[in-house]
Amino acid sequence: MSGFRAIFQRELTGLFLTPLAWVLLVAAICLNGFMVVAALMGSGGDVDGAFNYMLGTSGAYWMLMISLPPLLTMRTISEESKGGQLEFLLTAPVTDGAVILGKHLAVVVFLSVLWAVVPIYGLTLELLGVSPDWGQMALGYLGAVLVSALFSALGMVASALSSTPLLAAFLGFIFNIALLVLPMGAGSLGGTVGRALNALAGKLDVLTHLQLSFMRGALDSADVIFFLAWTGLFLFAATRIVEGRRMWS
Amino acid sequence: MIDVQNVTRRFGSLTAVDDLTFEVEKGEVVGFLGLNGAGKSTTMRMMTGYLPPTSGSLRIGGFDVLTDSLEVRRRIGYLAEGVPLYREHRVSEMLAFQGRLFGMKRADIRRRTGEVLDRVGLSDRSRSLVGKLSKGMRQRVGIAVALLHEPDVLILDEPTSGLDPLQRVGVRRLVAELAEEHTVMISSHILPEIEAVCGRLILLHKGAKVADGTKHELLKKLGGSHLKLVVAASSTDGLRLKRALAGVLCKDELAQEGAIFVRERGDALEATLRVEQNPAEAVGLLAAARGWILRELSWHEPSLEQLFGRLATGATEEEAALSKHDGGDSPEGVAYADTAELKPAGPEPGSTGSDSPQQGAEA
Numbered sequence: 275m276s277g278f279r280a281i282f283q284r285e286l287t288g289l290f291l292t293p294l295a296w297v298l299l300v301a302a303i304c305l306n307g308f309m310v311v312a313a314l315m316g317s318g319g320d321v322d323g324a325f326n327y328m329l330g331t332s333g334a335y336w337m338l339m340i341s342l343p344p345l346l347t348m349r350t351i352s353e354e355s356k357g358g359q360l361e362f363l364l365t366a367p368v369t370d371g372a373v374i375l376g377k378h379l380a381v382v383v384f385l386s387v388l389w390a391v392v393p394i395y396g397l398t399l400e401l402l403g404v405s406p407d408w409g410q411m412a413l414g415y416l417g418a419v420l421v422s423a424l425f426s427a428l429g430m431v432a433s434a435l436s437s438t439p440l441l442a443a444f445l446g447f448i449f450n451i452a453l454l455v456l457p458m459g460a461g462s463l464g465g466t467v468g469r470a471l472n473a474l475a476g477k478l479d480v481l482t483h484l485q486l487s488f489m490r491g492a493l494d495s496a497d498v499i500f501f502l503a504w505t506g507l508f509l510f511a512a513t514r515i516v517e518g519r520r521m522w523s
Numbered sequence: 524m525i526d527v528q529n530v531t532r533r534f535g536s537l538t539a540v541d542d543l544t545f546e547v548e549k550g551e552v553v554g555f556l557g558l559n560g561a562g563k564s565t566t567m568r569m570m571t572g573y574l575p576p577t578s579g580s581l582r583i584g585g586f587d588v589l590t591d592s593l594e595v596r597r598r599i600g601y602l603a604e605g606v607p608l609y610r611e612h613r614v615s616e617m618l619a620f621q622g623r624l625f626g627m628k629r630a631d632i633r634r635r636t637g638e639v640l641d642r643v644g645l646s647d648r649s650r651s652l653v654g655k656l657s658k659g660m661r662q663r664v665g666i667a668v669a670l671l672h673e674p675d676v677l678i679l680d681e682p683t684s685g686l687d688p689l690q691r692v693g694v695r696r697l698v699a700e701l702a703e704e705h706t707v708m709i710s711s712h713i714l715p716e717i718e719a720v721c722g723r724l725i726l727l728h729k730g731a732k733v734a735d736g737t738k739h740e741l742l743k744k745l746g747g748s749h750l751k752l753v754v755a756a757s758s759t760d761g762l763r764l765k766r767a768l769a770g771v772l773c774k775d776e777l778a779q780e781g782a783i784f785v786r787e788r789g790d791a792l793e794a795t796l797r798v799e800q801n802p803a804e805a806v807g808l809l810a811a812a813r814g815w816i817l818r819e820l821s822w823h824e825p826s827l828e829q830l831f832g833r834l835a836t837g838a839t840e841e842e843a844a845l846s847k848h849d850g851g852d853s854p855e856g857v858a859y860a861d862t863a864e865l866k867p868a869g870p871e872p873g874s875t876g877s878d879s880p881q882q883g884a885e886a
Binding site for chain 1: 568571572573574575593594596597599601603604605606607608609611612616620621623624625626
């Protein structure tokens, strides 16, 4: 357990010590700031609608969701495997799972900080005299964190499969898009294969799970579990791939 | 302390380590020698539990590397090849991270950080970024990190690679100090490096152990030591020289093929006695008694480099011992190194006198 904490802390400080993380953070804050203003002006001052848009329906939200986690997870395994740091970690008295989990949690915490900017804009409005729906905001934020966790876990799988960070980022990006698009496309397919694919897609439908629960302001524990379960599954896969790398590489 | 039994590791069709067995007692300092790709790193990685063996078993401190992996890892200080450290951290942060990984208490980490940095001579660099240090310093930080949790067994994979000669001496001295209180395994393909530090050497070649013992034992096993005698041709002839020298050797030594070579080199006769023990005194006395005009009497032990060269090229014993000879210790630098010219003396001195033009030019 102390090993897990040590890895989590080091990864988090490591993230904040790299320029890339700061660049992503600033870029995301700027984009979100612009989007809040645009949404408020576009809706004629519908504050709740604007924040709902910010935390779930906007294209910018999904763009960031698809692209940021792979950029943060790309180095975690592929680069450290090449540079030998992974060997250093895996020869310390820490289980493989703790290494993967520690790294993943650090990325998720970083993304949580990144998304916290949206409630901060809400706070700004509150100070200006317009109160947003804070319950809705909190759920939207929780949803953003859970989606980040899921996509980061997928990014870890990509990183474990790749030999270079660039490849890992690209692969993670593709995985994330596939996860989002699969449920949309599967419905249009017919036949046995189509139905099977559709059934699988139904179990993987991130968009619906997010919109049904977190964006309506009604929290359903099943939806929380949906995200946690898939995150756990992908992390497990990443752990097994790392083990496999040692077996065969 | 370390018990490796019949360990084999394959990567696909490639066998990196082939049925390797050895044991290391507590407090021993063992050097792993081998060319690149001989299986040194693979063996060390298996000892740390990073790579599972394809077959065989490894135990460290009585714990099985596969089934009690975490217990084993707690007892090992491992410095991997290339010193993988997080370059964006300061030296003290890197050490603190290692301490937390090993579940050490905060106070212990602080105390040990001071101790190990002192040990590797980097007390004034604890605030430096690891990435900004020179390679030699980084290597020492790596050793400090491996030492932090006071491991029973220290495994250092190529700790001196890529260092300048001065830094090498520094690391070597450090390893020699560590040897006093830890069981140490070091790998290297640089022989003088390891020769100087390790009491025991294990020679790996193509994944298999080819020799195991002290430097002296290795030399003995792999042979190649010889006494070189050069006398003026005017004072004796080849046949007499050979017969007289035969009296110095014991029966067993004589029984070996080619125990005595005599050949003519210009106006001198050169004899080579291939024996394990240096018979220089006896030969010197013999020379005095027979009135030979002595030009050179020298004892040659092949360096490990020469033994290695032989392993690598698959050359025969005598070829390697003679062809890899570094001319530095033979003052005249004669064409002694050329094996093709070494012929046993015939019954007549004249029969050995087929000097090549090159030889004649040098003589």
